Amino acid sequence: MAKTEEPTIIKKYANRRLYNTGTSSYVTLEDLAEMVKNEELFVVYDAKSGDEITRSVLTQIIFEQENKGQNLLPITFLRQLIRFYGDSMQNLVPSYLEFSIDSLTREQGKFREQMTQAFPGNAFEAMEEQVRRNTEMFERAMRMFSPFGAMMGDFGGAKGEEKPAEPMPAQPTELDRLKQQMEDMQKKLDAIAAAKR
Numbered sequence: 001m002a003k004t005e006e007p008t009i010i011k012k013y014a015n016r017r018l019y020n021t022g023t024s025s026y027v028t029l030e031d032l033a034e035m036v037k038n039e040e041l042f043v044v045y046d047a048k049s050g051d052e053i054t055r056s057v058l059t060q061i062i063f064e065q066e067n068k069g070q071n072l073l074p075i076t077f078l079r080q081l082i083r084f085y086g087d088s089m090q091n092l093v094p095s096y097l098e099f100s101i102d103s104l105t106r107e108q109g110k111f112r113e114q115m116t117q118a119f120p121g122n123a124f125e126a127m128e129e130q131v132r133r134n135t136e137m138f139e140r141a142m143r144m145f146s147p148f149g150a151m152m153g154d155f156g157g158a159k160g161e162e163k164p165a166e167p168m169p170a171q172p173t174e175l176d177r178l179k180q181q182m183e184d185m186q187k188k189l190d191a192i193a194a195a196k197r
Contacts, residue, residue, distance in 0.1 A: 007041035012057065014048060033061045080189075100134040132182025 008022040010032065020027045020042075035042055036058075044057040066073065084093045107130075 005041075007043045008035075010042050010044040010057075011047040012044055012053060018044070018057075019047070029057075029061050029064050032057065033065065036061070100131065103134045104130055128182045129178030132180075132185040133178050136181045136184070 011019045018027050043052060044054045046053050084090050
């Protein structure tokens with residue numbers, strides 16, 4: 001199906017069947033996953049109530065992919081995400097995740113090339129580096145807003161905590177900088193977790 005500006009309407013029936021009104025045919029979660037990969041927009045409605053349920057269906061697609069062994073979400077990430085529910089930082093998380101994934105999407109071509117050159121067998125480390133870079137960019141952006149400026153400045157660690165200087169190569173490469181950013185982000189996350197205990 002060709003990409004259109006208007007999202008395709010998908011109806012979900014009580015028997016859990018999904019109906020694509022654009023193609024007038026029943027589809028599966030795998031079909032919807034393929035539509036997402038092809039950047040085809042769709043909105044899912046409950047056929048009986050008329051409620052929009054796109055978020056829950058997309059979440060179900062992720063759940064199905066994870067169950068197939070295509071583990072994209074690390075356990076530590078899932079646990080931290082669960083901890084954010086009901087937390088004072090909850091409202092900040094969606095913006096941060098959108099910012100990070102948008103940045104990764106924009107730079108995916110360059111990132112793939114760097115990942116292939118530097119880590120032919122270890123994509124996980126390259127992914128960590130990209131996340132660190134995204135976090136640093138997000139924190140810089142958040143410091144521009146005065147209500148968040150002080151809060152983002154506190155992410156460096158607990159009061160009085162000295163951070164050892166990280167040795168850097170004489171002429172750091174882009175990957176070295178990304179690796180450094182990832183280490184900094186991990187320290188900040190550890191400090192936040194320690195402060196909550």
